[in-house]
């Protein structure tokens with residue numbers, strides 16, 4: 001090639017442009033095609049070319065996205081059309097104009113903390129209420145004191161999670177306060193011959209229903225049904241002896257719809273409800289309580305997973321009996337997050353048994369855990385809105401969420417150095433005192449700097465630093481390294497606990513063209529002992545730079561070349577939680 005430098009520059013430009021449009025990671029594969037497209041004469045030298053490309057791509061990828069952007073913006077501003085703000089919009093709600101006010105709801109059972117699996121129901125329901133100038137209702141569905149037993153602490157954690165997600169609740173209801181209302185409508189349904197008290201054993205009932213046959217109770221006249229109903233309320237039956245059923249078409253193709261159970265008895269002496277104790281023994285099941293409430297609370301649009309489709313079919317019978325119109329229902333597909341741990345029962349059990357440190361254990365997909373790790377609610381919201389209300393299943397990965405989060409944090413987070421598993425680096429022959437100013441944010445110098453004075457100790461010009469053990473691994477005598485934003489050194493010797501190197505020069509330009517490793521450093525004496533709790537709950541010990549002492553809990557920063565972290569505690573030690581690269 002007539003000019004290898006020119007070629008290298010061409011590749012470097014292509015790699016930087018590729019990196020900034022791919023979340024900071026240039027793809028070597030994409031480069032080859034690009035370069036060959038522009039320089040056809042290189043086709044015979046593909047092998048050699050890919051070596052150069054790999055080296056350049058590695059160099060480019062060792063920079064942070066913000067640094068890459070800064071270089072591109074400086075050298076090739078014409079390539080960076082101002083990114084069009086392409087906000088994804090939600091598709092309009094069906095029949096929105098039919099209603100004076102749009103009302104949506106989110107209705108969790110407070111039997112566990114919320115996790116990412118609820119994000120879609122919460123954020124879509126809330127977002128629609130906001131864009132339609134409507135109302136967003138939070139309804140606690142806590143009517144199972146036995147199996148899916150609610151717990152007082154979770155009512156509060158749900159409220160806290162919604163607040164964190166930026167969802168303003170306009171009205172809040174708790175179903176365990178509303179039992180008299182459910183009783184009133186049940187009585188109406190029974191009196192109208194549209195519901196009945198079934199005394200059959202469950203297996204008998206199942207057999208009859210599968211055969212599309214009515215059970216004997218179904219034919220009992222309403223007056224006697226009402227007596228049975230009052231007997232239920234008065235404690236005349238024990239658990240399992242009677243259940244109220246809503247009549248449906250016995251020919252309905254789905255046996256699970258036929259004469260669905262609406263209320264049952266729970267021995268609240270044995271299983272007291274955390275809010276109302278043993279005040280009630282007749283408890284509504286999901287379809288009765290949710291179905292009545294959706295109408296009574298004026299819900300116009302129900303936005304929920306398609307696993308609820310059959311519930312709509314069930315509830316529509318009840319709506320017909322009461323002369324009501326069923327709300328608009330949008331059933332979206334399942335949103336799977338690969339690798340996210342979202343089983344409620346396993347979360348509760350794991351916390352109870354101590355397998356997790358709490359509901360905010362970094363291994364969990366709970367909002368509390370995401371919050372602790374520095375995943376922003378904005379990132380979750382953006383991801384959910386982008387997916388929208390599609391009815392097909394969508395599978396996302398943690399990396400998808402991180403990518404949304406990275407874009408937000410990259411623009412906002414302050415940068416600091418962190419040296420995991422510190423090893424001493426002695427640099428000899430540093431010719432003078434160096435005042436270094438490291439920007440808190442590479443694109444926004446106005447945000448300030450961390451300033452360190454690197455002063456040689458004695459005649460020999462010795463300066464001691466901490467660097468990370470991992471960064472020492474590829475080092476060997478004669479190898480050049482650049483201490484990020486400081487100076488270039490050449491390694492002289494290395495042991496397990498220390499590296500000695502010699503000062504070479506200050507300018508980055510001197511080493512940019514050879515594939516030189518950039519490493520972060522902390523001057524000896526400016527170290528702040530730190531712990532980073534990793535996503536697998538392991539702890540990485542190391543030194544952060546002393547400027548981190550002024551950070552406040554909840555700040556999210558980037559430890560350069562290590563990852564984004566959320567500061568949890570700043571005391572004798574800094575404790576942080578790792579978000580992602």
Ligand SMILES: [Zn+2]
Pocket residue numbers: 197198199200205215216217218
């Ligand atoms: Zn029966």
